[in-house]
Amino acid sequence: MKTQSQAADISMKSAAVIAGVSLLLMAVLAPVANFSILQILIVPDNAAETVNNITANIGAFRMAIVLFLAVAVLDIVVAWSLYIFLKPQNKSLSLLTGWLRVVYATIFLVAATHLINVLQLLSGADYLSAFTNSQLQTQAMLSITAFNQGWEFGLIIFGFHLLLLGYLLLKAGYMRKILGILILLAGLGYIIDGAGKILLPDYNLSISMFTFIGEVILIFWLLIAGRKLTVTQ
Incomplete structure (x- = not known):
């Protein structure tokens, strides 16, 4: 018989949907902020x-910062919901997996403050007249x-998160085992790219651009199949 606190807890199905929706939003917001605004x-x-x-285009630049902040918050939501979703499998390892994603989100938030610093430098404040x-x-x-280097460093932590998740x-x-394998490959891609950029000055590969497919499949698996699970918590 469930206690009152257990009955009020979120179900695995709900956690799967929350994680899937959050990941889907991130998959839209992050590319808009980075590729459609910042990189242009x-x-x-x-x-x-x-x-x-x-x-x-200061308005667009500000919007990119807001979108990046929203992505970081969504990352924390994903960490929490995936912890609940995978807790029946291994509670302690699921908790560590979630914390690694929170650490990544924190690093990303700190990196994003450098973009806010750009706004301050271009604000035209009187004290900036000391600079040419x-x-x-x-x-x-x-x-x-x-900002870019901080994000790249954070992606190494994110890669280890994906290794545990996989x-x-x-x-x-x-879960389908092939999905776990694809997530493992995605994690390795981020780790190799991140370590390569730190260790090799001329590193110009982008392995993660080819190994991220597992992350996309996971989104739709959580939204479609995850909400139909009948696993007992």
Whole structure:
């Protein structure tokens, strides 16, 4: 017989849907913020043109920051819901998996503050008159670079999160083993890319661009099959 606290707890089916919806929203918001806004405004190795682009599209730049913050919050929601979803399989390992995603989300949030710093540099505040335009442009470009590098470092942690997640999916009798294997490959892709950029100055591969397919499949599995589970918690 369930106690009152147990009865009020969220079910695995609900956790699957929450995780799936959150991941789907992230899959839309993150590319919009990064590829449709930020990467269009940034001109590599040209701080002046980059700052001019941001100044001329300051509203879009602010929107990108808001979308990135929303993605970080959704990451925390996903960490919580996946913990509940996988808790019957292995409570302690599921908790560690969730915490790794929270750590990644925290690193990403800290990295995003560098974009807010760009807004401050371009605000035209009186105290900024001590800097020349060239210096302000260089500082803005350094902040954007710091954001990208912080995000890339966080993706290494995210890769380890996916390794544990893939392992749990492999062991769960209510999941397709191929999905666990694909998530493991996705995790390895992020780790290899992240470590490569740190260890090799000329690293220009992007393995994760080919191994992320498991993440996409997981979204739709959670939304379609996850809500139909009959596993006893």
